[in-house]
Amino acid sequence: MRKRKILILSITIVAVALILETCILKYVNDKNAQTTSNVLLDRVIAVIDKNESSESEFVKSLKDDYIVRAKAISYIVDAKPEVEYDVDELQKIAGLMSVDEIHFIDDTGTIYSGSLPKYFGYSFDSGEQMAFFKQMLNNYDLTLCQDVTPNTAEAKEMMYAITWNESKTHMVQVGITPKRLLKELKQNQISNVIADMPVYKGMEIFVVNTTTKKIEGATNRTKIGNTLTNVNASSKMQRIVLDHKKCKCISRKHGNYLVAVTMEESVNSSSNIVAILIVGIYLTLASCLLVLMLSRVLKEKYEKEKYMYTSNTDELTKCFNRRAYDSDMQKLDLNTKWAYISLDLNGLKKANDTLGHSAGDELICAAANCMKFAFASYGKIYRIGGDEFVVLIQESVSNIDSILQVFDATISDWHGKYSNSISVSYGVVKSSEQSFDSVYEISKLADERMYKSKSEYYNISDNDRRRSHNE
Template identity: 55%
Template sequence: MKNKRRFAMVSVSVIVVALILEAGILKYVNDANAYKLSKVLLDRVFTVLDKNDQSEEELIESLKDDYIVRAKAVSYIVDAKPQVENDVEELQKIAKLMSVDEIHLFDETGCITSGSVPKYFGYSFDSGTQMSYFKPMLTDKSLTMCQDVTPNTSEGKAMMYAITWNEAGTMMVQVGLKPQRLLDELKQNEISTVVSDMPVYKGMELYVADADTELVKGATDCDKIGKTFHDLGLPTDIKESDKPTVRQISVNDSGCRCVIRRGDKYIVAVTIDKSFYMTNSVVALLVVGIYLILASCCIMYMFSKIMKEKYEKEKLLYISNTDALTGCLNRHAYETDINKLDLKKEWIYISLDLNSLKHVNDTYGHAAGDEMICAAATCMMASFGEFGRVYRIGGDEFAVIITQKPDELDAMTKHFDSSVAEWRGKIVDSMTISYGCVRSLEEDWEFVYDIAKEADRRMYASKARYYSDSDIDRRK
């Protein structure tokens, strides 16, 4: 009997603890979700309001994402209603519904097979420069693209086009818009329209007020427009910040959670009624979830400790072997790697050195010299990094050890010469790099360092020719 009572007491205690945990979890999750949702709304409102104040060029750039969304929406509609694919009138209706000027359907070869403008049927990605912009779509069906304002191929009128593949990957859907019309519409958007377009859940209200007057200029409840935050019981002592503030308030005699943020021009607030927190859940599922969460936390804690130790080791190894300025391997890594090289195997040693670095440092400052050093490292890694390792072993001295595909050295150096010749910096207009290459099997070397010395000799010979041909005093 005592055991039964004890078991009952333990059971009741477990149930009580589970219910308390359930209530705490529900409150925490609901508060966190409500805050995240409110923050998204606040950020979105501020983003839209800021966009309305931007220049035309910036606004056109910001429209790209919207146009891609419209292209995807049209794609979904066409997929859902295959019968409209070749129905010009229906596609024109869809274009009007989505507020776009044109809809074009391309086949898998990049040819327009249908759309809202029949006169464009038969045009393809090969029809002109404007349309060829979208050729990458043919090789990557995961792409979505939006073109800048460009004269279209047929009539030369300024348009913006966005394109996406449908879900099945059988056709591409493109929408075209006259940007000036959309810009005029966006500039005319009232704050009330911006707010009314924002998606909110039942029990949530959104308010936008002028930061100076605190007069409500837009609200999901139109009756609140024209009133002040004070009249509505909303907080008025919020300081300007990039982060929202959370307050418990009462609106219309109903307790609410208010997430509010003040910007330089606007105050935006989201109120969440208590009804928003009403959630049906299964107690047994939550209890199982609690235990699973606890177990997961323990596992994650152990895993995080292991991963942290591994990360710290890798970070230490990376720092000890990496040059901080260029991201190349450093002298320490060079000395370690060069002693591992086998003279019986084929590999290539390249010694490289920047020309006229002292003159650049003296003339333009060390920032210019650093720019050249970083640019040189970038060119080296782009040309040689796939085939070996790049080291910065001194101020402007570099070494490259090629261990993969040594027969392609000519192609590598040609790409490197081209990269260096085409480089233009923000401070320095151009740069040149002298280098010398030595193959490990050129002759019977006694030591690896003999190869390095020979590469240095060839590099300095190249450098001497450069200064001689350029009639430059290398001491300056």
């Protein structure tokens, strides 16, 4: 009797231990499943957010680049007006500037010339795509770039950028097939991004459109397009039946998407040690991936800042370049006080011809350094041509005379390796000295004063040479 009781007690203890162990394993497995699922949810949402952000930044950088190309072509044609109606030359320019199409549009919005004669005669009234640019007719300072849009003539996926030329007589439009952008957008589609994400055996990730209930992204591509209706947003573990299999599921609503992570019940029957080990390995891998993603984001930020610097900086002098000048000129306000200085080196051609281009480069860099010493604390310095510079003074405008004295003294004291001296002619105009209609009127007046100064310099130099010859 006693042996029987001991046997029953032993069986009871073993059964209770097995039940307790089963409960512990179930609790640990559920906890691990919930932790793992939440980590995956965070990662998926982070990828979706990064994907949308990178697409937006990429499109914006492309638009800025295409507008710059349109302006560059406008400058080229303004400098060589004979190519305006020369299709062959315009096609060469298009190839040089890496654009597919060049169109010249008159002030009525009609294409009258360009690299593709088949588009001649199309106008802003020809279709919805071209109608986007009608606003250009009312604003001569406006530049525009479309998103990827089927063009009016052939419904090709194109991006068009447009700008008025310098004299505002016509518009210059460039068309580009954004192959990189289309490829990037295709690669960044949710269906592709989610399908490439690694998951454990028996685990799946779904991204469901909350409006249509359709699966737009899944680690199992075959399920994309199917309907998923038996999952609701919940931070707690749900138990559902998916493909006739019992699964645990955690989901989260993010914008227009419901992101869900499912795990088959059979997978969670593994031991506590194995489950914890897998989670530990996964968390380590996830941390490494997050660090990698962060390093890439920082690298992209560095590359973007580097691009912005190089695209606005003159390579030889490290002054701002013509692109930065054009951009800043558009931001100037005639109602504020500032000064425009137009500067030009004297005798650069002679130095190049007699001493070599190294001497010419030395003079250009010397002039830039003298300008930086005198003007950098008060405004920006631009190199807009070979030996042409512009300084925009926006601080201490009332002290412009003393600032110019510092510049004159700096120029006078300079001595170089190839040349013993340097001469710079300049013209200064203050925005407040009279009523101006535009900032370009100020720049024109400054140029006139600069050329007058240059003429006086050469007259004096010529008289000195004659006097020295007579003596």
